[in-house]
Amino acid sequence: MDGHSITGAASASLSPTSPVSARHGLGSAIKRKRSIGGLDSSPGSGIGMDDDQSLLEPEKKRQPGVKRACNECRQQKLRCDVVQDPFQSCSRCNRLKLECKIESNFKRVGKRSKHAEMEKEIDRLRRNMQQAKAQGYVMEEDDDMTPQLQSPVANSAYSHTRNPSLMGSDEAVNSLLTLKRGGSYSIPTHYAYELETVRLTEQDVNGLFQEFFAYYHPFLPFLNPEQSPDLYFQQHALLFWSIVAIAARRYPARPSILHELAGGPLHRLLWSTVGDVPNSYFVVKALCLICTWPLPTSTTTADPSHILCGVMMKAATGIGLHRPNHTQDFSRVSVELNKDQLHDRVTTWAVCNIVAQSIGTGYGQPASTLYDWTLAIRPGEDGPFTLSPELEARLRVERFCDKVSKEMYSNASDPRGVAGDEHRAMLMRVYRREYQELQASILSQRLSPIVEVHLRAAAIHMRLAGFFDSSATPGYMDDLMGLWRAVSGFLDLLFQDSNHQILRFATNYIQQMLVAAGFALLKLLRSFFAKTTVDFERGRSLFHKTIQAIRKTSVVDNDLQWRLAELMVQMWNGARVDSTAHHDRDPTEIDDSLQLKVRCRHSMSLVFDSIWRWREEYQAQGRGTLDSLKQATNPDSANESSASSTHLDSTLMPQQNNVTSFIAGNGALTPNAHSTINAGANSMLTGIGYGSDSNYDFFDPQTWMVEGLLDFNYSLPAPLEGM
Structure with a gap:
């Protein structure tokens, strides 16, 4: 093929009607050829031949005097008019007062990596500045507005009140003299981790x-x-x-x-x-x-x-x-x-x-x-995908709780989501059998007591549905007895000497179930159920231990656990005094006094219902003063208002052989009190309405006890330690 044919082919490939990709392909080839040669062109470099001709004549070598851009222009990918022989700086370097030079081994530095390194350096310097400030150094600016760190000794406020152990040159000399004389010198504290002021x-x-x-x-x-x-x-x-x-x-x-x-x-x-x-x-x-x-x-x-x-x-x-x-x-x-x-x-x-x-x-x-x-x-x-035995058992228990909540308290046809009495009674029989199988399976593995505590808590979650039943529900007394066994079993396990660490470091969930167990005891012991069915003295002892346990789970003074315990004690004392006015009632009569008014909070409806009743039927009637909640209250105080009750340090948990002397000492109950305690229709724990006032601004009833409607200005003693 002759030269004319080659030229014609090249011209045809560059015709305006040729495809765009074809026209651009030649330019790409030219760029690749230049990169292979390892030379970058710049204006005035002496390359005057046409690009097409240089491509078509590869055998012809480039001129040996090719110029290259300076380092600064190559870094920015800009045109450069540097003159190599004799060497003259380019106009851009002269204008910006940069050092203009040409190095054969120069390589461009990526902006992103350079910026990332600068940001890391800035972050490191900032951390060093913050650490220096934390140690007592202060920031000052010199004449050119450059921040400078000054020794804390230069500022008397820091040298005396902020960190006296940080010293300047004079103090360093004095400290060396002190050490030479046999004195002592305190080393500055090094803080490894900081979060604001912590x-x-x-x-x-x-x-x-x-x-x-x-x-x-x-x-x-x-x-x-x-x-x-x-x-x-x-x-x-x-x-x-x-x-x-x-x-x-x-x-x-x-x-x-x-x-x-x-x-x-x-x-x-x-x-x-x-x-x-x-x-x-x-x-x-x-x-x-x-x-x-x-x-x-x-x-x-x-x-x-x-x-x-x-x-x-x-x-x-x-x-x-x-x-x-x-x-x-x-x-x-x-x-x-x-x-x-x-x-x-x-x-x-x-x-x-x-x-x-x-x-x-x-x-x-x-x-x-x-x-x-x-x-x-x-x-x-x-x-x-296999879990540890502890977590697998916990997951099985929580699955069971989820099933109980969804079936018993998520009825789509009920405005409050509660299943009907007959449906709930049927579900209770099914879940009772399923719980027994779960209990046998988990206890056979001999896992830690923590797993068993959560297993017993699941039983309370299931059995608290008994408070939703009416007295006409089939198996009503059996459900209440099952609730009693679940609550007493849960509390007995927590109160064992070997499990005192569980209460001390308890999770929020265990604390909540402990409160629910306490309110369940309170409600059962102040009703017809306690007269002929259970041992009142055993229940009373469990309640005293529960109050003390709730106080021991308190982390700081006057937190929610401490306040709930005090409210529970007032309800116990108020119900005891109130029940004495109804001693003429038939102790074997079964009524609906145990039913709940608050029914939208699943098994925890008992807790919220009890607090509603405390406000509506106890505090509203003035039976008690706010001063009575400022210190730990004795659950068996004789004074109705509990204002003169003593601290609970040694009297809350009486031993079984000292029950009679304890009761006689405070004058609250008699040894036969369990046979005379009644819950009348007008007592605090009976199922009456909330009253005529319906202008309630707070959704959560616990707020009425612990927020604005009551002015709690507490100064409580520290929570009790240990068991």
């Missing part, structure tokens, strides 16, 4: 983590005890500080840590993390812990556990924890999990459902659980 040393953190894994982690064993605190902090700050806050609830070395964290720093960290739409696997773990051991509060309306539980479940499903072997379907990048990582995600998803179910049961709300294929029970299978 500062912890490495020793504090190690002690707190040991406290957490020794006493709290057995309730939810899904974290790695072998992992260092620093690694938890690197995973997520909220997970780290949640562990610290939980361990600080009863940490003797520094009891002020919980108060410092709950005062705002952890609260702000929590909600800032939630506000950023968390998509971190470790945030879900932190929310599991916070929902299980929430920060102390004195009101139910200030408790965000139910809201955080919903955030926890949505965040978990958002990152695909419910489909751990298909995590890439919920991620923008491909995710490959090994066996250990897959097992950890399955375990965390199981814990999410356990926590969500306990929140639903304890707060009397529908649970946001999802029991699907991932959490299916696989007996005999050993793999990443």
